[in-house]
Amino acid sequence: MISPRRALRDVFPYQPGKSIASVQRELGLKSVVKLASNENPIGASPRAMAAYRKAEKACALYPEGTSPELREGIARFHGIEPESVIVGNGSDEIIRLLCEAFLDPEDEVVVSQHAFIRFKQQASMMGARVIEVPMTDWTHDLALMAKAASPRTKLVFVANPNNPTGTYNTLDEVSELLAAVPKTALVVLDEAYYQYAEGIPGYPKSLPELAREHENLVVMRTFSKAYGLAGLRVGYGVADPEITGWLDRIRMPFNVNLPAQRACLEALKDDAFVRRAVTANDAQRVVVARMLGELGFGVGESATNFVFARSPLPGRELFKSLLRQGVIIRPLDEYGLPHHVRVSIGTPAQNKALFAALRNVLAKVPA
Ligand SMILES: Cc1ncc(COP(=O)(O)O)c(C=O)c1O
Incomplete structure (x- = not known):
């Protein structure tokens, strides 16, 4: 065999x-x-679902590969450049693209012990060394994670808030991590549950502020949770255009289907x-x-x-x-x-x- x-x-x-x-x-x-x-x-959102149904008429055609309208809609929504946005088949695809684009065998990835498991799984598939750092009070210990990062570290994954523990890290903790990690490593903030946490005092406002300040930061969001569109499989990453450029180069040619692109564009407008x-x-x-x-x-x-x-x-x-x-x-x-x-x-x-x-x-x- x-x-x-x-x-x-x-x-x-x-x-x-x-x-x-x-x-x-x-x-x-x-x-x-x-x-x-x-x-x-x-x-x-009923508005998103109406856009989904309307897209039915265009289903005989391939969607545009870079999801340009959605990409521009996301950029407008956050006050950033469209080139900083990469749209994926769920934020899961962005995790995969990051690992495929940046990990050679034996490169290091830092995660915390009970972090969202896809980070560890995807990094292992590339043959990378996964360094798991213990949590403190079921929360990522970002100071310990920073200490675990070395010149061989390429990715540091932080789900904020984390699944499955439901805990979050503050702006101060995230800023200290960003200051301490070598610039040769990307810090990935996975904010799948952002909308549930954004009102908590001290929770970081990553977009656009942090993303503008740090070239080695990637922020991920998804339409699967608060937007209620898990079945459409759409998420996105925001990063320096050089980073999104690499991810764009290796994604599947038509990674996000057309009704999904249209529905998510409308979902963004229905606050x-x-x-x-x-x-x-x-x-x-x-x-x-x-x-x-x-x-x-x-x-x-x-x-x-x-x-x-x-x-x-x-x-x-x-x-x-x-x-x-x-x-x-x-x-x-x-x-x-x-x-x-x-x-x-x-x-x-x-x-x-x-x-x-x-x-x-x-x-x-x-x-
Ligand atoms: C922390 C976290 N990141 C990413 C995902 C993946 O979300 P999706 O691929 O649906 O965007 C999930 C899904 O549960 C999650 O909990």
Whole structure:
């Protein structure tokens, strides 16, 4: 048999949240609530969806490869140059492009121990050495990460806020990291949950301010969370044009489909929708955290649309029991956290279903 590249031998596929359809199929359930992938429970902007439907007429044609209108829309939105923007098939594609563009085998990548797992996976696929730095209070310790960076470091990944821990780093911490890391390394701020955290005092305003000041900074955002467009797969990176130029050179020729480009351009204009989504999330996150606390979970502070909690049962056991009740959450074994779970914030009705299911499951556990 032909063998894959050496770097791929230890690579495990990313485990996405279990889908509603698969749980329906496997367990014969009609009604399933998914709180496993940090999607937006109120859906997407009606204006964005109207633009999506309108694009139907142009689907016989290839989209423009660089997503120029969306790229310009993003640039206008942030007050930056279009050349600083690269649009990807989800921000996941931007992570991949960064690793493919900048990592030779044996180059170093610095991440924190429980950081979003795609950083480590993608860097390993390139044969890079991944240096994992311990967290402090479930938060990236950026001072320790800076110390771990060496002249061989090419990428330093910081999800801010982080998935799955839900914690964030302040502007001061990020600025100190940027000052301390060698200029030969790119610092990548993954701000997938930006809209949920931006109102927190001390949370950094990375665009346009930080990006203008630092040539070695990449900021990533996504349309998958607060914009409610996870199914369209669109995210973007902002960086010095020399960096985006390399990413542009190696991306797939038509990486973002046409209806997705059009819908996301419109989504950017509907700030009222994003405000509505964030307000609903903030209110329900308090409810979910309180109820989990009452049921014996140790719940952390969260700057996102999910909570991270220590579970009274091993996470995978809880996950399996809840599946049988028609509720999908996320166990965190792959993060090395077998006693923790991640629960996305749902609508009031979904959260009620979660608690009814949790009460059933925990009532059956011998005291
Ligand atoms: C921190 C973080 N970054 C990136 C992503 C990928 O998002 P997408 O590829 O949908 O833009 C996610 C998805 O959950 C995430 O949590």
